[in-house]
Amino acid sequence: MLEIARLNAFYGRAHILRDLALSVARGEVLVLLGRNGAGKSTTLKSIIGLVRPAPGSSIRFRDREIAGLAPHLIARLGIGYVPEERRIFTDLTVMENLEVGRRSPPEVRTPWTPERLFALFPNLARMKDRPGGRMSGGEQQMLTIARTLMGNPSLLLLDEPSEGLAPVIVEQMAEAIAAVKQAGITVLLSEQNLHFAARVADRAAIVEKGVIRWQGSLAALDAAPEVKAQYLSV
Amino acid sequence: MDFLLVQFLTGLANASALFLIASGLTVIFGVTRVVNFAHGSFYMLGAYLAWTIVRALWDWGGREPWLFVLGLLLAALAVGAIGALVEILLLRRIYRAPELFQLLATFGAVLIVQDITLALWGPEDLPLPRPRWLRAFIEVAGERFPLYDLILIFVGPVVLGLLWLLFQRTRFGILVRAATQDREMVAALGVDQRALFTGVFFLGSALAGLGGAIVLPSQNANLQMDLAIIAEAFVVVVVGGMGSVPGAFLASLLIAEVQAFGIVLVPKATLVLVFLVMAAVLMVRPYGLLGRPQAHARAPTGSVAPVIRAAPFVLKVVGASALALAAAAPLYAGPYGLTVLIELVVFVLFAASLHLLMGPGGVVSFGHAAYFGLGAYGAALGVRFLAVPMEVGLVLAPLLAGLFGVVFGWFVVRLSGVYLAMLTLAFAQIVWAAAFQWVELTGGDNGILGVWPSPWARDKALFLWLALALCIGATVLLRRAIYAPFGYGLRAARDSELRAEAVGLNAAQLRLVAFVIAAASAGIAGGVYAYAKGSVFPTYISIPKSVDALLMVLLGGVQTVSGPIVGAVAFHGLFLTLLQWVEWWRAALGLAIVALVLAFPEGVAGFVQRRWEARFGAAS
Numbered sequence: 001m002l003e004i005a006r007l008n009a010f011y012g013r014a015h016i017l018r019d020l021a022l023s024v025a026r027g028e029v030l031v032l033l034g035r036n037g038a039g040k041s042t043t044l045k046s047i048i049g050l051v052r053p054a055p056g057s058s059i060r061f062r063d064r065e066i067a068g069l070a071p072h073l074i075a076r077l078g079i080g081y082v083p084e085e086r087r088i089f090t091d092l093t094v095m096e097n098l099e100v101g102r103r104s105p106p107e108v109r110t111p112w113t114p115e116r117l118f119a120l121f122p123n124l125a126r127m128k129d130r131p132g133g134r135m136s137g138g139e140q141q142m143l144t145i146a147r148t149l150m151g152n153p154s155l156l157l158l159d160e161p162s163e164g165l166a167p168v169i170v171e172q173m174a175e176a177i178a179a180v181k182q183a184g185i186t187v188l189l190s191e192q193n194l195h196f197a198a199r200v201a202d203r204a205a206i207v208e209k210g211v212i213r214w215q216g217s218l219a220a221l222d223a224a225p226e227v228k229a230q231y232l233s234v
Numbered sequence: 235m236d237f238l239l240v241q242f243l244t245g246l247a248n249a250s251a252l253f254l255i256a257s258g259l260t261v262i263f264g265v266t267r268v269v270n271f272a273h274g275s276f277y278m279l280g281a282y283l284a285w286t287i288v289r290a291l292w293d294w295g296g297r298e299p300w301l302f303v304l305g306l307l308l309a310a311l312a313v314g315a316i317g318a319l320v321e322i323l324l325l326r327r328i329y330r331a332p333e334l335f336q337l338l339a340t341f342g343a344v345l346i347v348q349d350i351t352l353a354l355w356g357p358e359d360l361p362l363p364r365p366r367w368l369r370a371f372i373e374v375a376g377e378r379f380p381l382y383d384l385i386l387i388f389v390g391p392v393v394l395g396l397l398w399l400l401f402q403r404t405r406f407g408i409l410v411r412a413a414t415q416d417r418e419m420v421a422a423l424g425v426d427q428r429a430l431f432t433g434v435f436f437l438g439s440a441l442a443g444l445g446g447a448i449v450l451p452s453q454n455a456n457l458q459m460d461l462a463i464i465a466e467a468f469v470v471v472v473v474g475g476m477g478s479v480p481g482a483f484l485a486s487l488l489i490a491e492v493q494a495f496g497i498v499l500v501p502k503a504t505l506v507l508v509f510l511v512m513a514a515v516l517m518v519r520p521y522g523l524l525g526r527p528q529a530h531a532r533a534p535t536g537s538v539a540p541v542i543r544a545a546p547f548v549l550k551v552v553g554a555s556a557l558a559l560a561a562a563a564p565l566y567a568g569p570y571g572l573t574v575l576i577e578l579v580v581f582v583l584f585a586a587s588l589h590l591l592m593g594p595g596g597v598v599s600f601g602h603a604a605y606f607g608l609g610a611y612g613a614a615l616g617v618r619f620l621a622v623p624m625e626v627g628l629v630l631a632p633l634l635a636g637l638f639g640v641v642f643g644w645f646v647v648r649l650s651g652v653y654l655a656m657l658t659l660a661f662a663q664i665v666w667a668a669a670f671q672w673v674e675l676t677g678g679d680n681g682i683l684g685v686w687p688s689p690w691a692r693d694k695a696l697f698l699w700l701a702l703a704l705c706i707g708a709t710v711l712l713r714r715a716i717y718a719p720f721g722y723g724l725r726a727a728r729d730s731e732l733r734a735e736a737v738g739l740n741a742a743q744l745r746l747v748a749f750v751i752a753a754a755s756a757g758i759a760g761g762v763y764a765y766a767k768g769s770v771f772p773t774y775i776s777i778p779k780s781v782d783a784l785l786m787v788l789l790g791g792v793q794t795v796s797g798p799i800v801g802a803v804a805f806h807g808l809f810l811t812l813l814q815w816v817e818w819w820r821a822a823l824g825l826a827i828v829a830l831v832l833a834f835p836e837g838v839a840g841f842v843q844r845r846w847e848a849r850f851g852a853a854s
Contacts, residue, residue, distance in 0.1 A: 048422055075424030087419040089412045099405060100412045101423045151424050 001026040001155060001186050002047070002061050008054035009039075009046050009210075016042045018210040024155070024188050029181050031201035031218075032190040033232060039210040040190035041084055044157045047188075048081040049074045061155065078105065080153030084160045084190075086144040090133030094124055097132055097143055101150035108152045117146040120176055138169035145176065156180060158189035162196045174199045194232065198222070206231045236375040238495075243374060245494030246487070247383035250390035251445045253486035255463060256470035257397060257479050258441030264414035264477030265434045267333060268325060269652060271340040271781075274464030275347035276313050276439045280446025281455040282351060284309035285360050288450075297365040310444035317439020318432050324828060325435075326428060331835040333652075334598060334788055339831045341781050344460060345824030352457060353818070359454040368451050382451055389448060393441070394483050401479070410434060414477050461777055465663050469512045472656040475525020484523055505667030509660040513645060516657055520649050546846075549796060561702060564695035572694040573766070574810060576701045580763045581806050583705035585786035585798035586712050587755035593792045594716050595748040596728030597647070600655045601662025602783045604642070605753040607775030608635040608665060609760025614682040614770040615675070624688040628704070628761045635757025636750050638665070643749030647742045659780070666775040681771035685764045701762050708755050713795055715751065724748055782809075789830055794843050 002024040009017040017039050024030050032040045045051040047059055049071040059067040066074050075081070089097050095114065104111045118125035121142040127135065132143060141161065148156065161177070162170045170193075177200045181187060191197040197204060198218045206214040206221075208231050214221075221227060259273045288305030295301050320343055328336055362368075370381040401407035409430055413420045421427050446459065453459075470489050474481030492511050496504040521527055563575050584606055591597045612634030613627035622630065642661040649657055669676045676682065691697045715721050726734040727741035734741050764770045773779065782805065790801025808826060812819040834841045 050418060050422060071418070071421040072424050072426050075422060081422045083419065083422070087416055089415050089419075091415055092408065092412055096408050096411075099408050100420060100425070103424045148423065 002059070002188065004043075004047070004060075005058040007043070007046060007057045007059065007067075009042050009051050009057075010054060011042075011051075016210050017046065020207070020210060020212060022205055022212055024186060026186055027181070027184065028202045029177065029187040029189070029200055031197040031204050032188065032207055033192075033194065033197060033204055034190075034207035035232065036192070038207040040207055041159050042210075043207065044081065044159050044188070044190060047074070047157060048079060050081075075151060075153075076103070076105075078152075078154040079157065080148040080151050080155070081157045082144050082148045082159060082161065084163065086137075086140045088132035088135070088140045088143055088147075091131060093129045093131055094135075094143060095128050097147050098150050101147035103151040105152055111152050112149045114150075117149060120179055121146055121172070138165050138172075141165060141169070141173065142176070149180070153185065155186045155188065158187060160190055160192065162191065162193045170196060194228070236377050238498075239375050240377045240379055241494050241498060242491065243379055243387065244383065245491040246390075247386040248494065249486045249490035250386045250388075250393075251449045252466065252470055252490055253390045253483050254393060254441050254445035254448070255467045256474065256482040256486055257393070258438035258445070259467050260471045260474065260477055260479060260482045261410070261441075262434055262438035263471065263652075265410055265417065266325070266329070266431050268336045268340065269333065269655075270438075271337060271464060272320065272343040272347065273340075273438070273442050273467060274460035274462070275344050276317055276442035277446040277463050277467075278351065278455070278457070278459040279316060279347065280309050280313045280443030281450045281453075281459060282355050282360070282446075283312050283443065284447035284450045285355075285362055285455045287312075288362060292363075297363075299367055302368075306444065306447040306450075309447040310440045313443025313446070314436040314440030317442075318436040320439075321432050321435035326431070327832060328835065329431075331831065334784065334792075335831050335835055338781075338785060338788055339828055341785075342824040342827035342831070345820040345827070348457065348460065349818045349821035349824070355455070357457065359456040361454040362450050364451060380452075386448060390483065390486070393444075394479070397479050406430075406433060465659065465777060466508065468656055468659060469508060471522075472653060472660075473512050473515045473522055475519075475522030476652060478522070478524040481522055481524030502671050503667070505671060506664050509664045509667070512660045513657060513664075516649060516653060517645060520653060522653070553796075553799075557702070557706060561699065563698060569694055572698050576694075576698055576766045577763070578803055578806055579698075579701045579705045580759045580766065581782075581786060581802040582799050583709050583759040583762075584756055584783055585790070585802040586709040587752040587759065588783045589787045589790075589792070589795075589798035590712050590715065590748055590755070591752045592787055593795075593797075594721055594724045594728065595745055595752075597745055597749065598655045598658075599646075599752075599780075600659035600784070601780050602658070602752070602756060603775050603777075603779035604658075604662035604665040605635040605639060605756035606760040606763070606779065606783070607669065607770075607772075608638050608753075609757030610764035610770040610774050611669060611676065611682070611760075612757060613761040613764045614685045617685050618682050624686075624691060624765055627685070627765070628758070631761025631764070632754040632757035635760065636754035639750040639753025639757075640746075643746045643753065647745040647749060659777070662775060662777075662780055666772055669772040669775055676772070679772060681769050683769045685770060686768050687765045691765075697766065701766065704758055704762055708758050709799070712751070712755060716795060720744070720747070785827065789834070791841070791843070800842075 004020060004022045007017050007020040008015070020039070020043060022043070032043060034040050042051055046053045046057070049066070049069055053059065053067045057067045058065065061077060061079060064077065066077065089100060092100070098114050098117070123139055124142055124146060127139070132140065135143065145158070145161070158177070161173050165173065174196060177187060177189070189201070201218055204216065204218050204221050205212050206227065213231055214227050255273065255277050259270060262268060262270050262273070284306055287308050288302055291301040291305045324339055324343065325336060328339055368382055371378040372381050372384060401411055409420065409425055413427070413430055417427055466489065470482055470485045473488065474483070474485035489508055489511065492507055493504055496507040500507060515523065560575060560579070563572060567575065588599060588602045591599050609631035612630040616622040616627045616630040646654055646657055646661070670678060672678070686692070687697055691700050723734070723739045724744050727739055727744050731741045760774065763774070786801035786805045787798050788801070789805055790797030790799065809823065812822045812826070816822045
C-alpha cells in the first residue's frame, strides 16, 4: 500500500527525518511510536506533502511515486490526513466542515456520507449546525476524522488521535478506528499512548531521531521491555 | 435638517460603490493573503470598460436602461476575467514568496495597467453621455435627489445578500470560507487551491469592476481612479476587519457617511478625517470592527530570518570605493550627473531608514514617504514662514519628521502585521491630505517653491559633498545602530516579543525608538532633497513614493544590511533610465518590477549574498 524509502525531511536547517524507511500493508493498522520530537508527525506530514521531502526521498503509494507532489494531488490519490492540532474550520458548522472534506472518487462503491459518519460518531449528529469553534476537544477530534473520511481515502493518516482526550472519548476513538479498519481502510497513526496503540494497532514501528529503530507486532513489543525502556519511556 | 437627510442619502449611495470594491479586496485578501494594490486598477478598468461597452450597446439598441445595466454587468465580468488572468500569469508564481513581494508585484501590475489604459483610451477624462432617465431627480423632503443615486443605495445591500448566499449556500463559498481560515488544511483535504484562488480573484476583480462601472455616470472614467480609490478601499477593509465581508459593508457605510458629512462640517479636512476614523477604530479594535486575529503564524517552515552579519572585507572595500567615486564625481560628471548622484544619495538614506524598520525592526511601513515628505516640508515651511537659512532648515527637517514619528509611531507599534502596515499607510495619507488640502500652510498642489541652499552650497559639487556627508553619514550611523545593543534588542523583539520581554526588553518601546530614528533619518533625506530640488510638492508623500522606498528595500533584500543601498541605487538608476529612454516608462517599470520579483524573491543583495556564501562560505 505504502512504501517509504530514504525519506529525508528538514525544518529549515534541522534534519528531522534521516533515511527513514517504512512500509504499510493493505488493510493493516500500523502505529508509529516514539517520544516527542522523534519525527512521527513529520513522517505523516511528509506523506501528505505538507512537509516537502528532500530530493532523493521515495514515497510510493499504490505503486505510484508521490514524494514532491502537492498535498491536494496526494489527497486525491486516496490518502486522508488528520492533523494533530485537528485544524477544524471554526467558523464553519459541522455540516460545512464535512462538505469541505467531501470527495467521491468514482471507484468507491459505498462512499462515506454524513449519515454513516454520524452513526460512527453519534455526538456529531446532535450538533450538525454548530460552528466548529464551539465544540469540545473530543467533539473536534471526531469531526476532524469524519471530515477526512468524507474524502473516501484508502489510507488514513492519524496524528496522535488520543492526545488530550478524556478516557471515555479515547474509548470512542478506539472503536472508531476499529470501524474504519472494518471498512477496509488502511491506517497509519502516530501515538504516544502505548495502551491506546495496543488497543487499535496490528503492528508497531518505533521512531527515534528520524530513524525507524524497531518494528514488530504489539505482542512482540509487549514482550520486549528493554525496547520500551530504550525508546519510549520518558 | 432636510439638507442633512440628503447628505445622509448621498453617503449611502457612495457607500455602495465603496462596498463593492472593498468586498472584492477583502475576499481576495482573506483567501490568498495577497494585499492587492492592483485592485484599484480593476476598479478603473471597470469604469473604462463600462464606458466602451455601454456606448457600444447604446449605439446598437438605443439608450435603454436595460442595455445600460447589461453593459455594467458585462464590464464587471470582463474585469473579473482580467483579474483571473493576472492571478494565473503573475500571482500564482509567487504565492510562496514573502507577502511583501506579492504586494510589489501587484504594484507592478498597477503601473502596467495605467499605461495600457492610457494607450487604449487616451489621457482625457471620459464622461458617459447621460440620457434623460439617468439625469432624473426625485423629491426628498423638498430637496432634489438623483434617482440614480437612490438606486445605488440598494445595490450595496443586494450585493451583500448575494455574497451571503454565495458563501453560505454553495460549495465554492464554503471552500472559500474554509480557505480563509486555513488554506493548507483545505489543500490537505484534496481541494486544488489554485482553482480556488483563481475563482476568488475572478469574483473579487468582478466586484471591483462593477464598483468602477456603477460610478461611471457620476464621475467620468479617468486615469487617477486607481490610486485614488485604493487607499480608501484599504481603509474600509481594515476598518471592517480584513477578510470580513459584513465588516466591509459596515465600514463602507461608516466611511462614506464620514465623507458625506465631513464635506459639510470640515471641508478642508475630509481626507484627513477618513484616516483619523480608521486610526481611532484600530486603537479600539486592533483587528477592525468584525475582524479576528489572523492565524498566520502556522508552521513557519524555513521562514526564520537569517542572522545579520557584519560586511565581509571585500564589501567594505567596494563600499569605500563607491563612496570615493561619488565624492570625486565633480571631476568627471556634468551637472546632470551630479543631480542624479545627489538624488541617489538621498534615496540611499531614505531606503536605509525604512530598512531599519523592516529588517531589524520587523515593522513593515507602507507609508514611509510621510517622513521623507515631512522632512522636506519641515525645511520648506521654515523657509516660507521663518525665512530660516538652509543650515536651520536641515535641522528642522529631521525634527518635524521625528516629532510626527513619535506621535504616529506610538499608535503604530501597538499593532502588528497587515493592520500595522495599513495604519502606517493611513498616517501617510493624513500627512499627504494635509499637504494637499491645507493650501494656506502648504500651498496645496502648487507646493512651496524657492527652497534654495545657502550661497556657499549653491555650487553643485559642494552640495553633493554636503549630501554625501549628511546622507551617507546618517546611513552609516543607521548601520552602526543595527550592531549596537539597541539593534540586538530590536531583532530579539522582532523574532519573539514574548521571549524578549521575558529577558527585560520593552519591545514596544524599542520599536518606537526605531520608528522615530527611521522617521528622523527619512526627514534628513527629505530635507536634503527639498534643497536639491528647490521646491516641495505633495507628491513627495504620495503612495507611489512610499512604494518606491519599499521597492528599494525589497529589491535590495530585507535581511542584508547593504540591501537598501544596492536597492536604492538599482531602483533609482532603473527609474531614471526608463524615464529617459522609454515612452511607456510606467509599463516598462511595472514589467521590470514583476520580472525582478519573479527572478529574485529574496532581493538582489540577498541573492548575491546567498551565491557568495554558497561559494566562499558564510562570513563570521
